[in-house]
Amino acid sequence: MSASRGLGGDDYRLLVERSPAMIRRTGVDGRCDYVNDTWLAFTGRDIEDEIGDGWTRGVHPDDYALCIDLQRSHLGQRRAFEMQYRLRRHDGAFRCVHDREVPLFDDRGWFVGLLGTCVDCDDESRYQRTKSAFLTTVTEDLRRTLAAVKNRAAQFSRRASANQPLNEDAAERMTRKLDQLSALVEQLAAAARIESGTALVLDVGEVELTELVSDLVAAKTLSVSENRVPGAPGVAIETPDEPRPLRADGPKLARAIGNVIDNAVKFSRGGRVRVSLTSSSQYHAVSISDDGIGIPEEDLSRVTHPYVRGNNAASYPGAGLGLTVASEIVEAHGGRLQVDSAAPGGTRVTLILPRAARIP
């Protein structure tokens, strides 16, 4: 059969040893009798360390029992199965591995064991976990905000039936809660767009950047004081009041800058959030800085990835999509988002926008 495909024994050996998947064979006695070079390169160990029960020493202790039980039961039933477990890599890090095992029969049809192909699925697994955390956060925020609106509506309804006047301030606050609901729905829409790989479409017009940023800062300042964000005294704008005309999608640009301000307020730990605008012959730059918890260096390159949050951000509310969306909007305008930070010690996020943007 091999001759008919033009492959010799060495070819087959190469195919198996250099396969991008890690391969492990388990004999009928349940002991490993072979792993390929890819497996050895992953674990960084010798073949003698892996055969027999040796390979199981690389399995994470919390996954060991399930891993062994699944293999034993399927070996007995001669059935294919799939499992995921954490396996120690050569650098000591445990990586999530997807292992697909199939029953192996020789040319005479004798059952000789299980053949497993394993791939490192840690990045995918992490992405799924962060996405799941994002969905939980947004759902809870939606429920919380909806509850506030619903209670307020009940209050209005009772007042109306008692012929009591409605409080204008309360009505105003309810409108802002509805704005928060819209923002949450926008987050879901952004996630749906990112998941489906759909490109962001801009609706470009004439925008006056100084005015856009000033209005945004005023709105955020009001929101901070009303929502009693713990320890956040407010947002200050430090910029000369000169017009900065720009061709851009105003609402999307406002969302990008707003997302960055919201992040700064959230992580400011009582410090003031400063927004500044500078211009050169080629660029306008909007800088938002805070004295908050900062972003650890190892997370800096990933903070604009979907659903990713800094390792030190777990106790702060949020879903990890704000900077992703901001970066995406700025890039669609031909610009870029620059993040400078050190943890601890604050963060500065700069939205750099070309004055003469070549927007597709």
Add this chain to the structure above:
Amino acid sequence: MKRVLVVDDDVDTLESLSTLLADKYDVFAAGNGAEAVFATTRHEFAAIVLDLTMPILDGEGVVEELRARNVRAPIILASASLDIASMGKKLGVADYLAKPFDLDVLEEKLERLVEAPRPSSRPPGRCESGAEPEQGIEAKARGGGAKA
């Protein structure tokens, strides 16, 4: 009028719930867990409506703190958390409500709890004698004191 404590860090929820319940109860409002615990050192409550996710001291911390202080007011957890049912069971509270909820349902649950016979808590006023409530504690949104 029976006294009820409403605890929520969302200003709008706190204000509207306090106002709505004020028709039937003497409502005290607390904007976080620490304010809630403090309020229980000054007053005895027939029931507590408690949010879960809050700054300073969260709902779970409040339940533990009140238990340690032998405060026995029945607690209704009212939260947007997806695992509110399991949290309710874990904390052993009297009842729970997933946000958003209908006001009628909250009123019904409150009425049932407030009317049910229960062992009395320790008497109020256990904090240092002569101590005044701290500034910032909204321990008096009672009787329509909160803005409509």
